Amino acid sequence: GQNIDQPTEMTATEGAIVQINCTYQTSGFNGLFWYQQHAGEAPTFLSYNVLDGLEEKGRFSSFLSRSKGYSYLLLKELQMKDSASYLCAVRDSNYQLIWGAGTKLIIKP
Amino acid sequence: IAGITQAPTSQILAAGRRMTLRCTQDMRHNAMYWYRQDLGLGLRLIHYSNTAGTTGKGEVPDGYSVSRANTDDFPLTLASAVPSQTSVYFCASSEALAGGNEQFFGPGTRLTVL
Numbered sequence: 604g605q606n607i608d609q610p611t612e613m614t615a616t617e618g619a620i621v622q623i624n625c626t627y628q629t630s631g632f633n634g635l636f637w638y639q640q641h642a643g644e645a646p647t648f649l650s651y652n653v654l655d656g657l658e659e660k661g662r663f664s665s666f667l668s669r670s671k672g673y674s675y676l677l678l679k680e681l682q683m684k685d686s687a688s689y690l691c692a693v694r695d696s697n698y699q700l701i702w703g704a705g706t707k708l709i710i711k712p
Numbered sequence: 713i714a715g716i717t718q719a720p721t722s723q724i725l726a727a728g729r730r731m732t733l734r735c736t737q738d739m740r741h742n743a744m745y746w747y748r749q750d751l752g753l754g755l756r757l758i759h760y761s762n763t764a765g766t767t768g769k770g771e772v773p774d775g776y777s778v779s780r781a782n783t784d785d786f787p788l789t790l791a792s793a794v795p796s797q798t799s800v801y802f803c804a805s806s807e808a809l810a811g812g813n814e815q816f817f818g819p820g821t822r823l824t825v826l
Contacts, residue, residue, distance in 0.1 A: 636815075645802060645817035645818060645820055646817050648815070648816075651812045653812065699770060699771075700755075700815070702755040703754050704753055
């Protein structure tokens, strides 16, 4: 079966750095996405990785290792508004997105 | 309209009733999707459409149907609602099914089936 694993919840301090991990087992791989979802709202796109390595976009970076079935999202200089759920999703061989259950990130002052 | 709109925002429905959730996008995207999101589970794909006139089944299609008569609209119908269909439903769209095309999401419809 297809599976995406992420930690259920993480806590970090304002101004710090946090890394959210995602491991996947899917039938085929056509890219990995990270989305942010605030409580009661729709998911919004953060990043896309299809090749191994690090993609940096401002305070957010995403890393991919296809051989290990592993990705992480790195958030720097955490702000209170970063409190949200972070969703990892893999596009499989049918070009459908398989989603993890999400990691709820709690930022403390 | 800017982006994707969904209607209604929320609905309480008696079991056995028929219900259509509406979704409209103004970005001229070819691909559209319907997901359900349940607590503790990831988003699960119900149905999708690669382009106007075509539809496909996702991971959890049973009890749902869709149509794609034009580029902009992608309604989701529950023929006879059951309590297990209580969920938050998101409609999404992207330029195409493949590539690095991100999916844009509507605000969601919160559906409760009693």
